[in-house]
Amino acid sequence: MRKLHYIAPLAFALALTACGEATEGETGANASGSVEAVEAPAGQKWSETVSKTDAGGIVMGNPDAPLKLVEYMSITCSHCKDFGEQAFLPLRDNYVESGQVSFEIRNFVRDPLDLSAAILSRCGGEAPFFPLTEQALSYQATMFEKAQSMGEATYSDILQSPPDSRFVRLAEQLGLIAFFQQRGISEDQAKACLADTAAAESLMDATQKAIEDHNIEGTPTFLLNGQKIDGTNWAMVEAKLKEAGAK
Template identity: 80%
Template sequence: MRKSLSLLPVSLALSLSACGGAADTPTTGSSETIAAVEAPAGQKWSETVSKTEEGGIVMGNPDAPIKLVEYMSITCSHCKDFGDQAFAPLRDNYVDSGRVSFEIRNFVRDPLDLSAAILSRCGGEGPFFPLTEQALGYQTTMFEKAQGMDEATYTGILQSDPKVRFVRLAEQLGLIAFFQQRGISEDQAKACLADTTAAEKLMGDTQKGAEEFNIEGTPTFLLNGQKVEGTNWIMVEAKLKEAGAR
């Protein structure tokens, strides 16, 4: 992963080799069931959302004994598959029990992914999870629009001034209009996309995660700080249950 915006790749082809497969099978364990923890009156734990020191955004009980982290890319098809299968039951059955917190750390793979990640964070922590889920659902359309760009247009965008680079790319991909329909105004979206410091931080956090946890593909999961062997919901849910979230 690149540490500088000036070093972003200019090829229009996505680096799909960095998107993991989903052929894993679950294993079983015998940990005792952890007791559920009640959320504050009138609230759900899934409504408790905050940033983390590692650059991620976490939902759930801050003191949850089971902490699940996903390194994910919005341009990864297997991340989309996991989101389709897992986000609702993970939220409703595990996070809201108070036993599990769920953190997403964006692992940016390419300029398309970076543009979408910036916009998913543009409204702050509160709408991050639903915006991320919906952005994953926009993946196919985003790819179609990217493939509709000629190489000269794409290269010209990436070689433009950093403060307009991702604005121009997001316009070509239809991302500004997509997020505008979901509560992020056009001016707000453009301001977020022009924030080179935020973009550099996302790329730096990706680099740090790759080095610290030897992450080579997405999705990659950590359970209480340890990598999980598996990329699908069946495997991850089995590990949650092994840890006592059942």
């Protein structure tokens, strides 16, 4: 298990690096005829069917959807932000709601800034995870500005503080606690989540497992039915969904 204190020596610049392009992989989609829509149970919507997965991600949609799309994403990744802006609404409204596709996000934490934001995006449980993640991505530029103005000395001092206070201090400096407070996560709740070292270690372990199991090298990276697909933008991912029979 990767212990939490291992991230303390990370250089200040690491938190500000741009995410890398996802590596190309095998396509998990094969043309196999159309996938039929599946109605949600009476009084429910598939987009409101949200749960945690065994892999540590959060999945939205029909649990038995024939097409299972997974995104390994980082809140500090500009390409992930672009994908969110392009994809979240059409993916939800056109594919998840039809019951044909489920969509799972697995946090791939790259740095302490990303880890702090990921912890807070999960702090309210599964139900608000997707809107909180989408809004956290929109805060990316402000977060980077605040990190730059913090300075390397302050950043290094924060990372040398005890694990149960490290991410509380960092999130305060980045304005993340106030940002999430405006979105329904109270200050006390946010601080409790950020002080939970087990939750932080779980996210880091899941990232390590993604590297080992799927050779994830950059974000965003997508799996369709368990196999990597090429592309980091919505047009390319949607094309693969259609190739697999989504309509």
